[in-house]
Amino acid sequence: MILNASGCLDALTAPDVAAQLDCFVTKTVTPLPRGGNPPTRIAETAVGMLNSIGLANPGIDRFLAANLPELGALGLRLWVSVGGFSAEEYARSCALLDGRDEVEALELNLSCPNVEEAAESAAQIVAACRAATTKPLWAKLSPANWDIAASARAVEAAGADGLSLVNTIRGLALDPHTNRPRLHTATGGLSGPALKPIALAAVFQCRRVSALPIVGMGGVWNGRDAFELLAAGATHVALGTVLFGDPGAPARIAHELRVELARFGLAASQDASGIAHDHALSFQPPPAS
């Protein structure tokens, strides 16, 4: 299935875009409301976009009272992205969302580069959330983690039902006139085309060590990009930065993906999932001449 990446689409202001997706993922919701970081919060670069939004959101109480009923009325499959600053905070939000029928699954944002991290490890947070809800839990990991496969194994052991790979990676852009950082926070999260090889590597490595389903994301611009994430081991694909420039991207990329699958004689996306591993394992370099 094709989803949006958290924070890259507001289904309430762009329901026509959300309707093209198989499932909508909300922006990360934190326990308390957050205004986010001061501007400038977005900077385009030659290879992608830098953002330092800082998890601006209404907070879980207002989200539950106002946003969730409105989202539910859209009739979409709905995942809620949950953030926090301690395992207890994540778990409390999960417990509050547990009873809400509008919500199909929870994605735990364990990886935002623009806010302080929770002191606990990803696995500790997942374990706390697992105890708080029976909803499927998707652990969203950071590509900055050198051994992302070890994190994947740890969150799987802690009770995660799936992996979301990857969040943005820290980057910096300088103003050519002032030589100062272009973002107010100096560094921000880099998304878009530059992230694709990084996302592919993360998905590939995690697929090797974990049987969990994977939402692959990072720089998906067309059907071939989506296909490659599947080939590396993803079971689903999410669209992020591409949505800012192309509101028709979900339908376009779904079509292009079908064409790409057909090119390889594959009937459905699940048939493509992980094929890069078979090829990687069976590939024999030609003898040197």
Ligand SMILES: Cc1cc2nc3c(=O)[nH]c(=O)nc-3n(C[C@H](O)[C@H](O)[C@H](O)COP(=O)(O)O)c2cc1C
């Ligand atoms: C403006 C912006 C806001 C984002 N907000 C969130 C967020 O609230 N929670 C989250 O887990 N990821 C957030 N992300 C990261 C995306 O969900 C995604 O992991 C990342 O952008 C990589 O995909 P892409 O290269 O297709 O954009 C945000 C990304 C952007 C560009």
